Amino acid sequence: MTGDRRLPLISVVIPAYNAQDTIADTLRSVQAQTHDALEIIVVDDGSRDDTARIIGEFAAADPRFRHVLQENAGVAAARNNGWRQASSDLIAFVDADDLWTRDKIERQLAVLSEAGPRVGLVYSRYVMIDGDNRVTYRDDSPKFSGNVLDALLISNFIGNGSAALVRREALEAANGYEPALFAAGAQGCEDILFYCRVAEHYEFAVVEDYQIGYRQLPDAMSANLPRMLRSWTMVLDEMLAKYPQKKKLVRKGLRTYANWAVRRAVHRRQPATVLELARLVAKRSPGLATGMLLRTAPAAALDSLLWRLPIRGKARRRKPAPAAAADTLRFPVGSRFEG
Numbered sequence: 001m002t003g004d005r006r007l008p009l010i011s012v013v014i015p016a017y018n019a020q021d022t023i024a025d026t027l028r029s030v031q032a033q034t035h036d037a038l039e040i041i042v043v044d045d046g047s048r049d050d051t052a053r054i055i056g057e058f059a060a061a062d063p064r065f066r067h068v069l070q071e072n073a074g075v076a077a078a079r080n081n082g083w084r085q086a087s088s089d090l091i092a093f094v095d096a097d098d099l100w101t102r103d104k105i106e107r108q109l110a111v112l113s114e115a116g117p118r119v120g121l122v123y124s125r126y127v128m129i130d131g132d133n134r135v136t137y138r139d140d141s142p143k144f145s146g147n148v149l150d151a152l153l154i155s156n157f158i159g160n161g162s163a164a165l166v167r168r169e170a171l172e173a174a175n176g177y178e179p180a181l182f183a184a185g186a187q188g189c190e191d192i193l194f195y196c197r198v199a200e201h202y203e204f205a206v207v208e209d210y211q212i213g214y215r216q217l218p219d220a221m222s223a224n225l226p227r228m229l230r231s232w233t234m235v236l237d238e239m240l241a242k243y244p245q246k247k248k249l250v251r252k253g254l255r256t257y258a259n260w261a262v263r264r265a266v267h268r269r270q271p272a273t274v275l276e277l278a279r280l281v282a283k284r285s286p287g288l289a290t291g292m293l294l295r296t297a298p299a300a301a302l303d304s305l306l307w308r309l310p311i312r313g314k315a316r317r318r319k320p321a322p323a324a325a326a327d328t329l330r331f332p333v334g335s336r337f338e339g
Helices: 023-031 051-061 075-085 104-115 149-154 168-173 190-199 225-242 244-267 271-282 286-308
Strands: 010-016 038-045 065-070 090-093 119-129 135-138 165-167 203-215
Touching (some): 010 075, 023 038, 038 051, 038 075, 065 075, 075 090, 075 190, 090 168, 104 119, 104 165, 104 203, 119 190, 149 190, 165 168, 190 203, 190 225
Parallel strands (some): 010 038, 010 090, 038 065, 119 203
C-alpha cells in the first residue's frame, strides 16, 4: 500500500531505542491509519537489541516506511534527524512504545486545516496502557487551546510525545527538540520544552477524544523521577530566563511537578526517591522541599494505605475512571478505541 496521494502527505517520525518488545505494535498502529498518505520515518537511535530487524521487516513490506540509523544520541536528536529528512510540511511524532487509534491523523488534520495558519500544533487526549495494551488510566484533566504557554508552564497537559501533529514552520520556529537535556543527563522533558517553544509562536488546537495509548513500563524514561525533575527544572529555567514576569507561574509549575513526583514515589514505595526529590527541590525552594516531606509524602502514604484497607471483607480499590478498567479494556492495535 502506497497511500492515496490525493490526500496531503503526512510525515510520521518514530524515534526508537531498544524497543523490540513494543515497536511492532506501534508501527502497526501507524500503518493502519485511515489517512494512509503517510511517510513513516523510523529513526533507530543506536539500538542494541532486535529493533533494527523489526523495522526492516516493516520497511520491506510497506514502501511508506523508511529506516534511519544513527549513533545513540537521545530522543531529541532522533526526532530532529527524522523531521529534518521528512518530505511533508505536516509532521507527527509517536514514540516506539505508544499507540494511535486508526483515525488519529485524519481527525487531527481536519482540526488543523479548519483552524488556519495561526495554529501550529494539534494534539489529542490519551489513555495510559500497560505492556499488554490494557488501559490502566484515562486522563480527564482540562485541555487547553489557543495561547497555551502559561498553562504549559504549570503542567504538561498534553502529557506525552506521541500526541502532536505539527506544522514544519512551527518546528523550525522552535528549533526542533532540545538535545541538551540528554547531554546534561537530564532527559525526559524534551516533549514539554518543545511544546513550550512552539507555544511562544503559535496557537494550539485539540481533538477532544482519546486517540493516544501512552504506555507506562517500569524501565521507561519517565520512571526515573529524580531525573525527570531535573529535566523539568531545566525547562522552567529556560522559560524563566525568557519571561521573568512569569515567575509566579514557574514557581507553581515547580510545585505542581515536585508534589506529583513525590506522590508517585510514595505509591511506588520508594522512600529513597522521596528524599532525593526533596533534596533536589531544596536547592531552589527549601520551603517547598519541607512541604513535600511533611505534608505531601505523609498524605500520599495515608491515601495509599486506605486503598489497601479491608472493608467488609474486601480490599478497598481505587475506583477506575470510566473506560479505565485494566482487566477488561484494551487499546486495540490498528483499531478505533471506543472506551
